[in-house]
Amino acid sequence: MDLLNVIKAAGIIGAGGAGFPTHAKLTSKAEYILLNGAECEPLLRVDQQLLEQFPDRIIKGLEAAGKTIEARKAVIGIKGKHKAAIAVLRQRIAALGLSGYVEIMELRDFYPAGDEQVLVHELTQRIVPEAAIPLKVGCVVINAETALNISCAMEGSPVTETYLTIAGDIPCPVTVKVPVGTAIREVIRQCGVTNIEDYAVIDGGPMMGPVMKDIDGYVTKKSKGYILLKKEHFLIRKKSVGVEQARVIGRTACEQCRMCTDLCPRYLLGHNIQPHKVMRALSYNLEDLKEQQIAQLCCECNACELFSCPANLHPKSVNILYKKKLAEKGLKYQPSQLEPVTRSAREYRLIPSKRLIAKIGLTAFDRPAPLTQIVFQPPQVRIALSQHIGAPAIAVVTVGEQVKAGQVIGKIPDGSLGAAVHSSFDGTVVEQSGNSIVIKVGSYV
Template sequence: MNLVDMKKALFDGGIVGAGGAGFPTYAKLSDQAETVILNCAECEPLIKVDRQLMTDHVIEVLSGMQMLVEAMGAKEGIIAVKKSYTASIEAINSNIGSYKSLRLHILPDIYPAGDEVVLIYETTKKIVPQGKIPIMVGCVVVNVETVLNTYNKVTSDTNVVSKFVTVAGLVNHPVTVEVPVGITVKDLIDMAGGVSTEEHVLLMGGPMTGRICSQNDIVTKTTKALLVLPPTCPPIEKRQRTIKHNLRNAMSVCSQCSMCTTLCPRNLLGQSIKPHEFMRAIANGITDNVEPYLNSFFCCSCGLCEMYSCHQDLSPRRLLDEYKGRLRAKGVKIPDKQGKGVADSMREERRVPEHRLVNRLGLHSFDIPAPMSGCPKEIQEVKLMLRQNIGAPCVPAVKVGDTVTVGQQVAAPPEGALGTCLHASIAGKVTAVTDNYISVHA
């Protein structure tokens, strides 16, 4: 399949990044790509999806990668897997010889190995210029589930209607399930045997970058995990603090030890982000130097500074995110400035082992298997959110009372806008169409 046809297939199929912000995959593909990198780093602790898909669907994933490499005319495809994913590595080694353009790269068990800038450096030693995208260095990064969806679309014209989600933490039976897009968080909890304690907080996504949610929240194409965590663990406590609280702590406690910058993954790759300088500026009301504020745009929000590096329990990432948001709201753009362009000579010694991070987060007891399973219950209703990825929200193509089948297109982005199509995840009747969602009842 050529590049034009591949892009159309991915747009029509509703394929987006399945593990991050949900960038439409067709828009990533480029004939300027030299290297296609499969991200099987999982990045966040406790999530099991990618390693399990890489083991259970290795032929489909490798075949999908070969298709992408050929469509873009790239020189090679790199299958990047953490060294602790031994079952995945064994499955890849047993089959990769059949794919002439693919090679395996073993990643260290560090956080955040799945950050695409870090991943590109680990696999190619190329440094993405700060504020730029991977294609600037000839790379395209794709997620395991995204590639599986690509294979299914190309080989059997299957649109994205389901999502693989790890449900872990304070549940009776941790599990990774394939579920229809549009079910509720409560449905996920039921599939894991319910919660094991009344005192808990729900986190959509991983412990480092996820968000607190409710049982009524909806599974989208980018949902990768639901964690049920103790209210006293660091990932929950830090999220429940207000910005005012975080700022007051920075003003009264920050000692400028610089550990947040010393261990910052982007700073170690030569980018201008320096959390300690930002903390100094906001804590002391420094306004004669705007660099620390503008450099906040180069923070990737991995959360390592506040969840691991800071020994004073401060929250640089939360304050950086808040400031970035306010700058964008005022129309401030990402500065067009160069970083160092070279990695820090101490980078390898300063990479953070994932097992240490898990212990620091107080999550060691939850880092247990979550076996793969099909959807264990019949779903009677789904709510299909019209905004499930980066880009424009979809425009409904159905009305209340219409009957839809699984995989039928029910919405699409405005013509010419960035986005992908949306499809019914269960068969049934459309019961609601709003500006935000389409409901289908079986």
């Protein structure tokens, strides 16, 4: 079986949060394969530790992916502050005889260094055109954990677990490996938080992750972390503002200072995204949606909303509002035919991570979250059939069937983009709904 089919069979998806099926990403040829180890979301500590603790597997996974797309160079992008991980990686690259193929490039400590298009520019000096993907400029980007999963797949192991960080206003932040389908409530409890109801929980990083309406969900292959903060914390209150409320506030208070635009990472790369113009359209109730198609260039990094705006408004939410309106009208942004050029002020407008962390009130919680071995043995797991971009997997097991850890329980629909799904435990299928499969762990009934 060639590597693409190995990856496909293992159910590997982008582990950085997007969840794009990796076998589909690696079908094209590119000049560079880039490994995203930036992990620029505050408080998350997964990739930096995986790179230090599993360097050989990650390097081998990256090399294999690079050879598959016939890349002439593999580049690992990691922030220069992670000196221990960088030292280990350099030593292991040399020991594996890959110094001529795999290179490490140290990233500056700014947000969002891990944005795919920002990363491409930082590592190659190329600019991904508006509304395009890195492949357009000869690059394919994969996440550090994705490279680890590729290496594991080459050894016969499908994706049944994910690494995530539990952090925030808690005594002992940790990073743990969790079986897919484990209840989020159980993960948080096992990590030492017993008074869960006192907290609001952010699913993912504090910048882009949403506040969970409840925590009765389950871990998926693309889960990266849970940030626990008291419900009255600024960040929770800010993120809890709905789109309609954000619209009302924006209409009455935007002063058109254009800070949201001047610090936008995609604008600084030369794209035409200008949140202040979208805010202006909202303020004056402009009806011509064609003029607001620039909203579709928003990557939703939240820098405008949580850092840039001096009036504490919601430009990202307004962009989302217009994205929805444009989709309803079937309108799509037409990219400029001009070659994008970085704005001359970009070097002076990168957002330092420490300043960002202070601005959103997380300095006191910016601590290590060491990779810790915790054995999760839940009574049951609920495994989603849609944990990825594309069509949901089709269940291939039935209620009452006994399954083994690593067994395929959901296959990709014929002719569709998708990812296979596997059982994370030995057990018995006790429920099979349209969107998930419930397995009673270790029980045969």
